[in-house]
Amino acid sequence: MERVAIIGIGQTKYEREKRGETSADLVFEAVTKALNDAKIGIEDIDNVVTVSNDFWDGRTISSMAVTDACGSYGKNVSTVEGDGTFGAFYGLMRILSGSFRSTLVVSHCKGSEGSNHLITNAIFNPIYERAIGLDSISSSALQARRYMEKYGVTEEQCALASVKNHKNAKDNPFSQIAMDICVEDVMNSKALSDPIKLLDSSPISDGACAIILADEWMAKRVTTRPAWVKGVGHSADAYNLGDRDLAEPDALIRAAQKAYDMAGIQEPFREIDVAEIYDAFSYQELLWSEGLGFCERGKGGRLIESGKTTKEGMLPINPSGGVLSAHPVLVAGLARIAEITIQLRGEGNGRQVDGAKIGLAHGINGACGQAHCVWILES
Amino acid sequence: MSRKKYPLLTISSEIELPYNYSLGRYGGRLVTELKHNSRIVGIKCPECGHVYVPPRRVCGKCFIEMDEFVEISNSGILQSFTVVYFSFLDPETGKKRPVPYGYGRIKLDGANSEFLCFLEESDFEKLKIGVRVEAVYNENRVGSFKDIKYFKKVEDGDPS
């Protein structure tokens, strides 16, 4: 694969409700920040990929609302409806084709504008499953329960992810919920859908994120701190929850393997310096760590207990505070890529992982992580 | 083994999805003017000079943020129109929208882009591109697009 790098990133602050701003406003903010970060103008962007979802926006052709704001006038443009990591993947392919030197990828979501329950209920089969009232929380609860039962992972172990990540968020100016909590706080928090409790769950969020990808020729001219794309992979699992063993993240294992093969990584836990993974719920940090090969199957609880994934540990996971601390849907995956880029540049300030040279960013799509996308970036 | 015929069923349901759309600061300015001043405002791009209505933050062509609001006339020239005859479900209300109704694109004096609005006239034979139309406001205005009741033809106006 030819060399492509991330040369610019922009994020809005993630908040519970950005009432005064439309989605277009958020997109414009993120895009402008990314252009300023890369020190280029919109005329240097060859093509644009937007990432949005009609249900989340309450708008058919959700990309139409942001056409002006994403700077795509007079340019080739497309829209991916899925997590930002998948949108960035498409942006990458458009450069690798040789047709474009640079791609702007921008994602937005205003979770505050709609009903999370009804929107995620619409993911499920209208004939067999919706009437049960499944949504993102209750379906994830099924997965959490299955995972915990199968491998003896405990709620307390899952809670450690929430404790760690909310504390990490204190050093991330973009994050939404930064706080010092302990396992007992998580255990005592309101039950949403057993075993998921309020503090095990990511919040509703509004926000946008933009990244600019460029080929080697442009990257070398524009920046001294490119984040090179070393490996990428994505894969999807079965749709019906009953067709999968929810405790087995097969799609993630496949996606990660593809990314590792491309990047030449053989021992992920040892070789990767920092990881931003999609922890929409606390149990997910444990389960996805296993799928990424950071530990053996079933040992996700032991891994987090070991302290090796704290900011000072061997492989810090989610120094940004992760998705648990800010969850604008679709945007969160792109934000993981942005955060890794920040780490590789050494610009993380309070959340910086010392000497980070190789980073992993991860996004999920669909219920219970039906599809996963993994990125390996290197400074 | 005989092939049994199974009935081909459909399951019907209505999905009601509630949304609170942010109007944003630019739209907010326009509804305020409509409500309090029976007035329309647009926004001007500092680079190309295009005046957009309704006002928005970014000029798409120039990719520049705009902040110069300009007052737009309540009167303009009809650029295009249609009269809708077929009845359809209005997603905003969940009920059929009453038909026939006429609406059109109006180039208000002072604006470059066009304003979509209802027309008083719903007989297409009585409408013509190029006629002058002007806004008729509701007595009780609440700060909404519908504060403008419709645009009516100006009988003795300049037709083109």
Add this chain to the structure above:
Amino acid sequence: MGQRVAIVGTGQTHHRSSRKDVNGVELIQEATSRALEDAGLRREDIDAVIIGNMDHFEGINYVDMWSIDGNGGLHKPVMKVTTGGTTGTTVAIAGYYHIASGLFDTVLAIGWEKNSESDTTAAIITCADPYWERPTFGGAVAGLAGTACEYMHRYGITERDAALIAVRDRKNALKNPYAHLRKEITVEDVLKSPMLAYPIKLLDICPRTDGACAVVFASEDKAKKIADKPAWVHQVSSRHNYTFLTDIERSGRMPTLYEACMEVYKNAGIRDPLHELDVVEMYTPSSFAGLVWIDALGVCDEGEAVRLVSNGVTEMDGELPINPSGGVISTNCIGATGLIRVAEAAMQVSGKAGEHQIEGAKLALATGFGGCSWSDVLLIGSSKPN
């Protein structure tokens, strides 16, 4: 950087107003299996899947995930792209870039829509701004009607002129076994049909269709092994310039279509599209659009399309046949419609279009339309691009 891309197989369902015998996933699976069969491939041979439709029509969120059983993507990379009416061509363009990137060698691109399961107009209305546009907007029909009204004023075309397009396409559909509407109509039929939104009458506008289409894209190396006559994708372009329904520039040829066509022609070295192209599969949502936008293809002067059409230039036996498949006026399963244009263009240059084959077709143009006047354009040929 980049590898050549070819279309090596296509599949379509037999498009109908209502397919009560299948659910959405099964409808998709029909097109998918037909495309694989056409290419002589099995699901195992596919490296990635791309799918598109318009969410609110079927009321299903994350359709790429929901349709896994039917889209062939189980345990593979699956992605959804969607851009309203242009979805079908956007899906095709995504298929192109998947292969051109070198990361995949065989990719399945799927477009579908089960319009019978939805309220099309209500859903389309939500594409408009909730405050400033939804109260008046009457869906695609009303939007296209306003444009048609303007075209009549600007170019002096009549409802009778526009009807020629509907008549042409509906006649062509008789030779396309997949087309939805397969009954010939006359200009008088069009003029007498019920008025939906002035000046658009029932027979001026595309129908609502249940249907799916799948296209297999392959890299050069794979294409040579799979297909006798691959259809090479020479150029792709899109312009989705506008946000509000009224943003489009009001003078000149249809801006996004013209810009996208000019980019394609420039990159392909085409100077005289009227004579260099052999066939066009054009996304014509209404008869008026189908008439006026011919000038945006660069094949005649602005406003001159009536002359071209009246002289039979765009008939099946004319200099530049348009819509030998019957076009959008005969079949409109929205998420698939743009992709069907691409599939039909590929079928033409591969000699696989059966009864509606244009003899000796070597270079075909496929266009997509949607949203607030967005356009995509693809150039497909029987010989390899440079």
